[in-house]
Amino acid sequence: MGMTIRTATAPTIIITMTTDPHLILHQIFSPAFPVGAFAYSHGLEAAVQGGIIGDATDLQGWLEDILNHGSGWSDAVLFAHAARGDDIGPLNELALAMVPSADRRLETEKQGAAFATCARDLWGVDLPNAAYPVAVGRLVHLLGLPQRDALRLYLQAFAANITSAGVRLIPLGQTDGQRITLALAPLHQTIADRAITADLDDIGGFVPMVDIASQRHAALYSRIFRT
Amino acid sequence: MISAADTAKAQRARGALRLSARRRGPLSEIGELYQAGSMRLLFPQRRGPALSAVMLNTAGGVTGGDQFALDLEAEAGSHLTISTQAAERIYRAQPGPSGQVTNRLVLRDNTRVDWLPQETILFDQASLSRRLEIDMTASSRLLACEALVFGRRAMGETVDQLHLTDRIDLRIDGRLAFADRLRLTSNAEAQLARIGVAGGAVAMATILFAASGAAGHVPALRDMLPNTGGVSALSGDLIVLRVLGADSYALRQSVLPVLAHLNQAALPRTWMI
Numbered sequence: 001m002g003m004t005i006r007t008a009t010a011p012t013i014i015i016t017m018t019t020d021p022h023l024i025l026h027q028i029f030s031p032a033f034p035v036g037a038f039a040y041s042h043g044l045e046a047a048v049q050g051g052i053i054g055d056a057t058d059l060q061g062w063l064e065d066i067l068n069h070g071s072g073w074s075d076a077v078l079f080a081h082a083a084r085g086d087d088i089g090p091l092n093e094l095a096l097a098m099v100p101s102a103d104r105r106l107e108t109e110k111q112g113a114a115f116a117t118c119a120r121d122l123w124g125v126d127l128p129n130a131a132y133p134v135a136v137g138r139l140v141h142l143l144g145l146p147q148r149d150a151l152r153l154y155l156q157a158f159a160a161n162i163t164s165a166g167v168r169l170i171p172l173g174q175t176d177g178q179r180i181t182l183a184l185a186p187l188h189q190t191i192a193d194r195a196i197t198a199d200l201d202d203i204g205g206f207v208p209m210v211d212i213a214s215q216r217h218a219a220l221y222s223r224i225f226r227t
Numbered sequence: 228m229i230s231a232a233d234t235a236k237a238q239r240a241r242g243a244l245r246l247s248a249r250r251r252g253p254l255s256e257i258g259e260l261y262q263a264g265s266m267r268l269l270f271p272q273r274r275g276p277a278l279s280a281v282m283l284n285t286a287g288g289v290t291g292g293d294q295f296a297l298d299l300e301a302e303a304g305s306h307l308t309i310s311t312q313a314a315e316r317i318y319r320a321q322p323g324p325s326g327q328v329t330n331r332l333v334l335r336d337n338t339r340v341d342w343l344p345q346e347t348i349l350f351d352q353a354s355l356s357r358r359l360e361i362d363m364t365a366s367s368r369l370l371a372c373e374a375l376v377f378g379r380r381a382m383g384e385t386v387d388q389l390h391l392t393d394r395i396d397l398r399i400d401g402r403l404a405f406a407d408r409l410r411l412t413s414n415a416e417a418q419l420a421r422i423g424v425a426g427g428a429v430a431m432a433t434i435l436f437a438a439s440g441a442a443g444h445v446p447a448l449r450d451m452l453p454n455t456g457g458v459s460a461l462s463g464d465l466i467v468l469r470v471l472g473a474d475s476y477a478l479r480q481s482v483l484p485v486l487a488h489l490n491q492a493a494l495p496r497t498w499m500i
């Protein structure tokens with residue numbers, strides 16, 4: 001399958017490649033892609049230390065709430081808008097403004113910057129640093145990658161990263177973690193499908209426990225994750 | 228003959244308020260004032276240099292189809308404190324449009340606004356679409372508190388069906404500095420019980436404090452909060468605090484010391500009763 005890269009620099013350069021776009025998607029959502037995702041728990045570390053989360057059932061419920069009513073859904077909508085080519089200035093401003101804590105701002109800014117830096121080096125694209133879902137969505141647009149598949153994989157990578165943090169923190173067995181990833185797969189599909197056609201006004205949710213955990217993380221006495 | 232639809236239309240409440248605060252000498256006074264429909268402002272006896280205003284919803288609450296709009300402006304150098312006479316009640320709505328509440332605050336240079344309404348209580352089958360839009364300059368100081376109570380637990384009330392969208396946009400010098408997009412629909416009781424939502428708590432407050440050096444208050448506030456609350460500095464000049472309470476009483480116990488600390492002055496009397 002062919003694909004087209006458009007860079008925003010003038011004059012417009014169109015590069016046609018013959019790489020399967022799914023291979024690009026798997027590369028950018030692989031834990032090996034250097035965004036440093038392993039350093040962030042999205043508030044989970046505080047929730048485990050606070051005794052809110054103690055087993056695999058708790059962790060799966062926590063992730064379902066984040067995906068349905070928290071940054072999973074909000075970031076999916078922002079990603080979808082960036083992926084279809086919307087101006088990323090306002091998307092980035094909204095993405096950063098919706099973050100409920102300094103830790104979470106760091107999480108999305110640092111990962112977004114690392115992602116954009118690597119993408120610029122690999123594909124020569126004009127991709128500015130931005131909040132992580134906005135930066136990734138923009139690359140999907142610039143490389144003409146399949147948006148729905150990209151968004152499904154994005155959500156799975158996001159949840160799997162927090163699951164890995166949970167496997168370490170709770171702790172859980174590796175198979176328990178994989179069981180959660182498998183159980184959440186239908187949710188990644190439905191959220192991605194809804195987000196692809198959603199308006200920015202459809203953004204919204206309610207996960208105060210998750211917000212508060214991310215706010216409390218900075219005050220933990222000992223921490224192994226940055227958020 | 229009056230149709231049922233006309234009756235329903237007639238029963239919908241409308242309210243509009245516009246108020247500006249103006250600095251005169253050491254005091255802040257009423258500049259412009261406009262009141263229409265079932266919203267009124269009361270001006271309690273002055274206790275300091277600030278202009279204090281208390282909102283009163285003469286319709287007794289908000290239900291589906293109601294429309295309320297409030298526009299407040301603090302003119303340069305003024306200090307305005309706003310509260311409500313009672314908790315706002317969002318009653319069961321008939322099928323149809325949500326109640327619409329739009330509150331806008333504008334803070335010109337070197338102003339201070341304390342936005343301290345009492346709790347908003349949501350009843351079963353309430354339907355509310357609310358917005359709080361704040362535009363401030365970086366030279367100003369804002370303290371804003373919004374508290375939501377999902378059913379009065381002490382009265383045995385639960386909120387099984389709810390349609391709530393509650394949006395906050397805070398702009399500082401035109402830049403979107405904080406955005407909250409609260410959306411809670413369908414079975415609120417089941418949602419609130421979830422581990423990542425409220426773990427069974429039925430009351431929540433969000434407090435914003437934007438002022439030069441606001442981040443310096445984080446350690447003191449952290450010490451005041453129960454383990455169901457958190458506070459974070461989004462920048463050196465903006466902090467956001469969120470706290471859950473098992474009921475509205477527990478929430479007040481958490482919120483009052485925080486507000487007293489950040490207000491650095493007596494809270495509106497309506498909070499003290």
